[in-house]
Amino acid sequence: MAKGRVSxxxxxxxxxxxxxxxxxSHVLALSSAFNSKGYHPPHVVHPEKCSGCDLCGxxxxxxxxxxxxxxxxxxxxKADDKGGKK
Amino acid sequence: MSDxxxxxxxxxxxSNPVEPFLRxxxxxxxxxxxxxxxxxxxxxxxxxxxxxxxxxxxxxxSGIGCTGRVAGYVKLDSFxxxxxxxIPFATGLKLANPKLNVVVYSGDGDLSAIGGNHLxxxxxxxxxxxxxCVNNLIxxxxxxxxxxxxPDHSTTSTNPYGTFExxxxxxxxxxxxxxxxxARWTTFHVRQLSRSISEAFQKKGFSFIEVISPCPTLYQRxxxxxxxxxxxxxxxxxxxxxxxxxxxxxxxxxxxxxxxGKFVDRDxxxxxxxxxxxxxxxxxxxxxxxxxxxxxxxx
Amino acid sequence: xxxxxxxxxxxxxxxxxxxxxxxxxLAAGARFAAGYPxxxxxxxxxxxxxxxxxxxxxxxxxxxxxxASITLQGAVWGGAKAxxxxxxxxxxxxMEHIGYAAMTETPCVFVDVQRGGPSTGLPTLPxxxxxxxxxxxxxxxxxxxxxxxxxPQECFxxxxxxxxLAEEFRVPVMFMMDEVVGHxxxxxxxxxxxxxxxxxRKHTHKSVEDYLPYATNGDQVPEMAxxxxxxxxxxxxxxxxxxGYPNMTAPVQDKLVRRLQNKIRDAADRIAMxxxxxxxxxxxxxxxxxxxxxxxxxxxxxAREQGLRVGKLRLITAWPxxxxxFRELAAxxxxxxxxxxxxxxxxxxxxxxxxxxxxxxxxSHAGGGVHRPEDILKVIVxxxxxxxx
Numbered sequence: 001m002a003k004g005r006v007s008x009x010x011x012x013x014x015x016x017x018x019x020x021x022x023x024x025s026h027v028l029a030l031s032s033a034f035n036s037k038g039y040h041p042p043h044v045v046h047p048e049k050c051s052g053c054d055l056c057g058x059x060x061x062x063x064x065x066x067x068x069x070x071x072x073x074x075x076x077x078k079a080d081d082k083g084g085k086k
Numbered sequence: 087m088s089d090x091x092x093x094x095x096x097x098x099x100x101s102n103p104v105e106p107f108l109r110x111x112x113x114x115x116x117x118x119x120x121x122x123x124x125x126x127x128x129x130x131x132x133x134x135x136x137x138x139x140x141x142x143x144x145x146x147x148s149g150i151g152c153t154g155r156v157a158g159y160v161k162l163d164s165f166x167x168x169x170x171x172x173i174p175f176a177t178g179l180k181l182a183n184p185k186l187n188v189v190v191y192s193g194d195g196d197l198s199a200i201g202g203n204h205l206x207x208x209x210x211x212x213x214x215x216x217x218x219c220v221n222n223l224i225x226x227x228x229x230x231x232x233x234x235x236x237p238d239h240s241t242t243s244t245n246p247y248g249t250f251e252x253x254x255x256x257x258x259x260x261x262x263x264x265x266x267x268x269a270r271w272t273t274f275h276v277r278q279l280s281r282s283i284s285e286a287f288q289k290k291g292f293s294f295i296e297v298i299s300p301c302p303t304l305y306q307r308x309x310x311x312x313x314x315x316x317x318x319x320x321x322x323x324x325x326x327x328x329x330x331x332x333x334x335x336x337x338x339x340x341x342x343x344x345x346x347g348k349f350v351d352r353d354x355x356x357x358x359x360x361x362x363x364x365x366x367x368x369x370x371x372x373x374x375x376x377x378x379x380x381x382x383x384x385x
Numbered sequence: 386x387x388x389x390x391x392x393x394x395x396x397x398x399x400x401x402x403x404x405x406x407x408x409x410x411l412a413a414g415a416r417f418a419a420g421y422p423x424x425x426x427x428x429x430x431x432x433x434x435x436x437x438x439x440x441x442x443x444x445x446x447x448x449x450x451x452x453a454s455i456t457l458q459g460a461v462w463g464g465a466k467a468x469x470x471x472x473x474x475x476x477x478x479x480m481e482h483i484g485y486a487a488m489t490e491t492p493c494v495f496v497d498v499q500r501g502g503p504s505t506g507l508p509t510l511p512x513x514x515x516x517x518x519x520x521x522x523x524x525x526x527x528x529x530x531x532x533x534x535x536x537p538q539e540c541f542x543x544x545x546x547x548x549x550l551a552e553e554f555r556v557p558v559m560f561m562m563d564e565v566v567g568h569x570x571x572x573x574x575x576x577x578x579x580x581x582x583x584x585x586r587k588h589t590h591k592s593v594e595d596y597l598p599y600a601t602n603g604d605q606v607p608e609m610a611x612x613x614x615x616x617x618x619x620x621x622x623x624x625x626x627x628x629g630y631p632n633m634t635a636p637v638q639d640k641l642v643r644r645l646q647n648k649i650r651d652a653a654d655r656i657a658m659x660x661x662x663x664x665x666x667x668x669x670x671x672x673x674x675x676x677x678x679x680x681x682x683x684x685x686x687x688a689r690e691q692g693l694r695v696g697k698l699r700l701i702t703a704w705p706x707x708x709x710x711f712r713e714l715a716a717x718x719x720x721x722x723x724x725x726x727x728x729x730x731x732x733x734x735x736x737x738x739x740x741x742x743x744x745x746x747x748x749s750h751a752g753g754g755v756h757r758p759e760d761i762l763k764v765i766v767x768x769x770x771x772x773x774x
Contacts (some may be wrong), residue, residue: 005100007100007102011114011188012113012114014114014118014119014120015119016119016120016313016314017120017314017315018120018125018314018316018318021315021318021319022318024149027360031242037114039119044092045315047095053278054103055100056130057104057128057275058125058128059128059129059133059276060124060125061120061122061124061125061127061128061273061314062114062115062117062122062124063102063104063105063124064106064305065116066100066102066103066104068100070211075183077300102724109619109630115501129435133557142613142614142615144614145613147459150477157619157621158619158621158630158631161617162620163612163613163614163616163617164617164618164619164620165459165462165612165619165621165623165705166619166620166621166623166631167455167485167622168455168481168482168485168622170451171451171452171455171482173454174419174451174452174453174455174456175456175458175459176459177447177456177459177610178417178419178455178457178458178459178460178461178462178463178467179459179460179462179463180459181443181445181456181459181460182443182464182467183415183419183461183463183464183611183612183613184467185465185613186612186613203448203449203452204448204452205449207447207448207452213604254390255418278499280443299631305680309649318735350657357548365438367437369439372439373438373439374438374439374440374441375418375441376441376442376443
């Protein structure tokens with residue numbers, strides 16, 4: 001199982017391409033699908049390579065993508081570590 | 087049209103860590119594809135998480151412009167004020183309630199052109215404000231006019247034949263005016279930006295963080311510099327981290343090197359402390375410290 | 386509620402209007418002022434700067450009036466009662482932020498100690514030529530309340546009233562002094578704090594989940610919250626809905642701007658304050674305000690000695706203009722005489738309200754001094770002789 005997992009909010013994506021470019025593991029690519037505004041959201045092409053580093057989430061100007069570490073991750077991070085809810 | 091697999095989070099109970107800081111009922115926001123403002127907000131939200139700041143005592147003040155819209159998207163006590171006047175509004179907020187942590191989040195035109203006078207005086211006075219200046223080198227919201235930060239020979243809607251004015255070096259300006267914390271990053275430097283914002287929260291006094299950001303719709307397009315992604319790649323390639331660099335050396339040009347880093351981190355008493363100290367010295371025990379809880383404004 | 390005694394300088398004083406205004410602000414609970422020096426208003430904030438560190442509060446001299454007029458609003462949202470003080474050129478600079486206060490419903494007081502204009506004009510000499518500007522100076526449709534004191538005592542009493550109206554209606558209130566009233570020294574009686582009524586901020590008691598910053602609960606004035614209380618509210622100068630979120634559509638604009646207007650207009654009769662004398666059976670009514678009303682008093686006395694039936698109507702509230710009062714009076718009197726230290730401002734409102742049922746005679750004066758009683762008397766006599774409409 002991959003260390004991390006990407007979640008994409010398809011309807012908020014504006015296809016800027018930052019996540020695709022700056023993913024260190026090249027997990028993502030822009031898909032040829034459209035969301036309702038006509039943008040191509042990214043999709044995961046190499047899910048097994050995702051480390052859950054969340055750089056995609058840090059770069060996204062539209063808060064449309066983020067990565068989380070998987071619960072059975074070897075580094076032993078907790079599954080409910082959501083980081084800073086108010 | 088396409089049948090590519092879209093990985094939509096339907097089963098995973100995880101949520102975006104920055105979601106609690108956003109007015110999700112107002113998403114998607116109005117910023118263009120490839121605009122970097124959203125990225126800066128992302129970094130800002132992560133700084134709030136990391137610095138464990140008490141959100142109940144945080145207020146955010148913005149001016150007018152694309153960056154000015156940040157106030158409307160963050161789930162904080164937020165004030166979208168008039169063009170150029172976020173800093174004096176924030177000053178009033180801070181002086182009336184010194185327990186507040188007040189962030190000013192605005193653009194280069196708003197802060198350095200119409201707001202320039204207030205910028206230098208607040209820095210001079212060392213008012214305890216954390217100013218995040220998103221610098222996209224243009225007046226974006228109104229359609230791409232020249233800003234004091236627009237680099238030389240750029241094409242804008244009010245300089246259709248190319249600009250010819252020297253542009254402001256904002257870190258140099260605010261350092262000279264008296265800021266105690268001055269940093270510059272680009273929207274490529276997401277982690278460093280978060281860290282700078284967290285550092286500014288620990289600082290008392292006037293902190294100024296400039297973030298260079300793409301405006302693909304206007305600045306980059308009119309100057310044939312590609313889109314947002316091309317600009318991010320340019321930031322990655324041409325940025326040079328020089329912490330402590332003399333600010334007179336960090337001026338920007340259209341396609342040249344971008345010096346980033348923490349340039350100034352010094353200590354001097356903030357306005358509030360100086361004011362109280364002066365009154366205590368002059369008035370002795372006649373000085374009555376302001377405490378809003380004692381004066382019942384409300385019944 | 387009663388005034389906070391720490392801000393009340395109870396006693397009998399011999400001070401000028403500017404100083405009395407400052408004391409009125411302190412008595413009303415103002416603990417924040419942002420200002421910029423401009424003659425003939427500066428003494429108000431100079432006194433505040435001197436008093437407030439001993440009372441508990443803050444004064445800051447800002448770099449310009451653009452800053453002062455918005456810094457005070459930041460302070461209001463931070464929990465204080467706040468004001469600023471200026472004169473003509475500064476008043477002009479403050480116009481954008483008066484509009485911002487009206488749009489965001491920020492309760493606050495703007496004191497304008499009027500001087501000769503336009504432009505730099507006559508810094509040390511009186512005029513009353515900002516009256517229309519007080520009402521219409523900022524862009525867009527909005528309403529304000531404006532008060533006109535005619536003595537240092539009124540500078541004290543009416544400043545408290547100004548703050549009270551600001552809080553009740555969540556509106557910027559214009560306190561329209563003039564240079565003579567501001568620099569005139571007279572007896573000012575400041576009562577004990579428990580004799581002074583002060584209107585508290587209309588603060589919400591709703592929970593964070595239920596609170597909507599611009600929703601009204603049957604009345605027309607929303608409840609307020611302050612920064613730092615956990616409400617996470619948004620305030621914007623853009624046309625906004627009940628959440629405070631920008632909602633830039635014609636229907637939302639209509640709803641919002643009409644409410645901003647109606648919250649004042651519907652209460653105009655309640656807000657209106659005037660001093661009236663011998664209106665019953667009057668042929669001519671002299672309408673005046675501020676320092677001019679003191680001169681007009683003499684003219685009225687002499688006219689009555691000459692056997693003329695002259696009534697007096699002194700405007701204490703200039704805005705909202707007490708239209709109803711004038712409509713009723715216009716049906717009963719021959720004429721209004723309106724002396725002002727300007728070339729005709731409030732007289733236009735009188736004429737409009739009279740709607741042709743009574744004649745209107747301005748007594749204009751370009752400013753720089755005050756009328757002589759005989760200038761006003763002359764017009765009273767002329768008005769008395771005019772044909773009934």
